Amino acid sequence: MGALIEFQEVCKYYYMGDTTVKAADHISMKIERGEFVAIVGQSGSGKSTCMNIIGCLDVPTAGTYLLGGRDVGKMNKNELAEIRNEMLGFIFQQYNLLPRLDLIENVEIPLMYKGVPKAERRKRAQEVLEQVGLGDKLKSKPNELSGGQQQRVSIARALVGKPAVILADEPTGALDSHTSREVLSILQQLHRDGNTVVLITHDNSIAMRAERIIRLEDGQVVYDGDSKSPDALVQAHIPEDEEEEK
Numbered sequence: 001m002g003a004l005i006e007f008q009e010v011c012k013y014y015y016m017g018d019t020t021v022k023a024a025d026h027i028s029m030k031i032e033r034g035e036f037v038a039i040v041g042q043s044g045s046g047k048s049t050c051m052n053i054i055g056c057l058d059v060p061t062a063g064t065y066l067l068g069g070r071d072v073g074k075m076n077k078n079e080l081a082e083i084r085n086e087m088l089g090f091i092f093q094q095y096n097l098l099p100r101l102d103l104i105e106n107v108e109i110p111l112m113y114k115g116v117p118k119a120e121r122r123k124r125a126q127e128v129l130e131q132v133g134l135g136d137k138l139k140s141k142p143n144e145l146s147g148g149q150q151q152r153v154s155i156a157r158a159l160v161g162k163p164a165v166i167l168a169d170e171p172t173g174a175l176d177s178h179t180s181r182e183v184l185s186i187l188q189q190l191h192r193d194g195n196t197v198v199l200i201t202h203d204n205s206i207a208m209r210a211e212r213i214i215r216l217e218d219g220q221v222v223y224d225g226d227s228k229s230p231d232a233l234v235q236a237h238i239p240e241d242e243e244e245e246k
Helices: 047-054 077-087 103-113 118-131 147-159 177-192 240-245
Strands: 005-016 019-031 036-040 062-067 088-091 165-169 196-201 212-217 220-226
Touching: 005 047, 019 047, 019 220, 036 047, 036 177, 047 062, 047 165, 047 196, 077 088, 088 147, 103 118, 103 147, 118 147, 147 165, 147 177, 165 177, 177 196
Parallel strands: 036 196, 036 212, 088 165, 165 196
Antiparallel strands: 005 019, 005 062, 212 220
16 A cells, blocks of 8 residues: 655646746655654745645646545546545634634534535534534634634544544644644644644744654755654755855
C-alpha cells in the first residue's frame, strides 16, 4: 500500500502577463498514514499552494498528486468535491461556523453532504463535540463561545466524517498563546489516536509540535525531516547583498 499523500514533481504555475510565478516548483514528498507533519514556510513559500492541492481545492499545473493512491490531477470538479468530502477534514484559521446554527448542527454539516441519516448525524456530532471538551454546550450558538471554543467546534466538524487526513491551515492564527497551546494539544492527541494530521503554518514554534517538518522556500522543499533535528529550524537564506545593506 502506497503513501496516503504523495507529490511527484508537483508544479503550480501562475501566469501574470509575461511573468510566470512558480508557487510550487517540482515538489516531491510522501506522507504516510498516521503521521503528524507540519508544512512550514513564510508568505510566498508555496505552503498555501500545497495546502490547496493536498485539500483538492486546486490541481497541479504539472506533476502528479496521489491521495490514497488516486490521481487527483485527473479529476473533474464533481470528483474533487467527492474525494474532499470522503477523505479530508479541514480546520481553518477562521472557524467558518454558521452563526444561526447550534454546535451540533454546525458539526453535522459534512454528514449532511454524505447523506447520513439524522439520528446517526446527531450521535456522531455529539461524540466528537464531547471528544473536544464541548459536550456541555451542544445547543450553544457560536457567538456564545470564546475563540478557542469555536476552533474546537471546527475541529469536531473536521473529525465527524472520520476523514483519512485532518488538514489544519494556520489553526491557531486567530488565537492567543494559551488557547493556541490547547488547540495544538488536541491535534497531538488526535495524532496519538491514530489520525493523520497535516498542519500548515508560518510559525516555527507551532511547527515544532509536529513530528516531522517539511520546510518550503520559493516553492521548493528545503528541509524534510524530524522536527527535533537542529536542521529543522533552518531559516530562509538571505542573499549577501541584502546582508550588506543591513
